[in-house]
Amino acid sequence: MKINKKPWPLSTAYKLRDRIDTNPDYQRPAVWTKSQKQLLIESILREYDIPKLYWREVSVKPDKYEVVDGQQRLRAIWEFMDGSYALPKDLDPIDGHEVAGKTYSDLDSDMIILFDQYCLDVAVLTDTEEEEVREMFLRLQNGTTLKAQEKRNARPGKMRDFVCELAKHPFFAAVNFDNTRFTYDHIAAQMCCLSLSKEICNIKDRDLNSMYENNKDFDAQSSGAKRVQRILNYLHAVFPRKTPELKRYNVISLFLLIKTLIDDYALSGREDDICKWFIDFEGRRAADKKKDAEDQDSKLVVYHEKTAHSTDAFDSLEFRNRFLIEDLFAHVPDIAQKDGRRDFDESQRIVIYRRDGGKCQLCGVECDWNNWHADHKVAWSKGGKTSVENGQVLCPKCNLSKGGN
Numbered sequence: 001m002k003i004n005k006k007p008w009p010l011s012t013a014y015k016l017r018d019r020i021d022t023n024p025d026y027q028r029p030a031v032w033t034k035s036q037k038q039l040l041i042e043s044i045l046r047e048y049d050i051p052k053l054y055w056r057e058v059s060v061k062p063d064k065y066e067v068v069d070g071q072q073r074l075r076a077i078w079e080f081m082d083g084s085y086a087l088p089k090d091l092d093p094i095d096g097h098e099v100a101g102k103t104y105s106d107l108d109s110d111m112i113i114l115f116d117q118y119c120l121d122v123a124v125l126t127d128t129e130e131e132e133v134r135e136m137f138l139r140l141q142n143g144t145t146l147k148a149q150e151k152r153n154a155r156p157g158k159m160r161d162f163v164c165e166l167a168k169h170p171f172f173a174a175v176n177f178d179n180t181r182f183t184y185d186h187i188a189a190q191m192c193c194l195s196l197s198k199e200i201c202n203i204k205d206r207d208l209n210s211m212y213e214n215n216k217d218f219d220a221q222s223s224g225a226k227r228v229q230r231i232l233n234y235l236h237a238v239f240p241r242k243t244p245e246l247k248r249y250n251v252i253s254l255f256l257l258i259k260t261l262i263d264d265y266a267l268s269g270r271e272d273d274i275c276k277w278f279i280d281f282e283g284r285r286a287a288d289k290k291k292d293a294e295d296q297d298s299k300l301v302v303y304h305e306k307t308a309h310s311t312d313a314f315d316s317l318e319f320r321n322r323f324l325i326e327d328l329f330a331h332v333p334d335i336a337q338k339d340g341r342r343d344f345d346e347s348q349r350i351v352i353y354r355r356d357g358g359k360c361q362l363c364g365v366e367c368d369w370n371n372w373h374a375d376h377k378v379a380w381s382k383g384g385k386t387s388v389e390n391g392q393v394l395c396p397k398c399n400l401s402k403g404g405n
């Protein structure tokens, strides 16, 4: 993260307002009262110093910014210049100029010039990751504001309880960020939100809030609950140890990737391959970032941008998921699709039974037609086909001790 300090005249900050986002995800909603706004404008007209603002550069050419700290001040200034409110009627003259009850355009031209030329002290953050900015925002707020997840954790309900338990899942021991201010609970809530929705969806604070609200009676034994756990269990098997590449946005992307594939693809037994692929992917991405701009892979550049801001939004999640799945299949091409049908049909069963002479293919015992199991030689969960070639006769005892099918 780099910080460049520069003065911004108010006239410039006003002209460029379309490029300044005062409401990124981690921000509080505007809560300033009219008198707080008026006090700020008066301070500017008296040429008092106002505290530094922090903006984060989110793109260049055209330059665009997110306001990390100072959004209320900025909005108060814009609204004043728009004429949305006037100065207090009882305000004393400033430097001999009458200002009481005046809007921006009512001010003397001297005062307007002074106002327009007043410079905001802005620290522009460049080359930042979203989690660094979130952390910085919290520090700038001195930890006094309640973070959204802290608010959700403070609200009773079955969904809260389920998410709190999920945040203790051993998978979280592998991630490369800590659990300050319920970060794991926040991510666990995002996982639930993605898992309960059929399609990819936004997982911003307001989406999580409504999920908590609509699932106060959430059943921790429901199929939806089991599904989240199943995906997390799988991720834990992929990343059994501390993995430095598991940054916050990656964890959500990987969860989504496994969610997308787990039903239709034979992932069982492929944990190591997926772990190696992901570490390799992050290595390729880091190497590409070090190259000169013109030598970088344009697709990776776009991917990188999508990991840098609004990572909780549908667009970013969807793009990253598609990108990662393409990359996974390009580098681990033999991930098999599961056979859509798991059970052998009657005619397949007859062919298998006759071919194997009605004998268990493991222990050789003769099996009665009414008492044998049609077994997948290559397990169905590992991509084995439900076909005569992949079927065999097993006695119930052997089939049960084989485990899995």
Ligand SMILES: [Zn+2]
Residues within 6 Å of the ligand: 360, 361, 362, 363, 364, 365, 394, 395, 396, 397, 398, 399
């Ligand atoms: Zn047997």
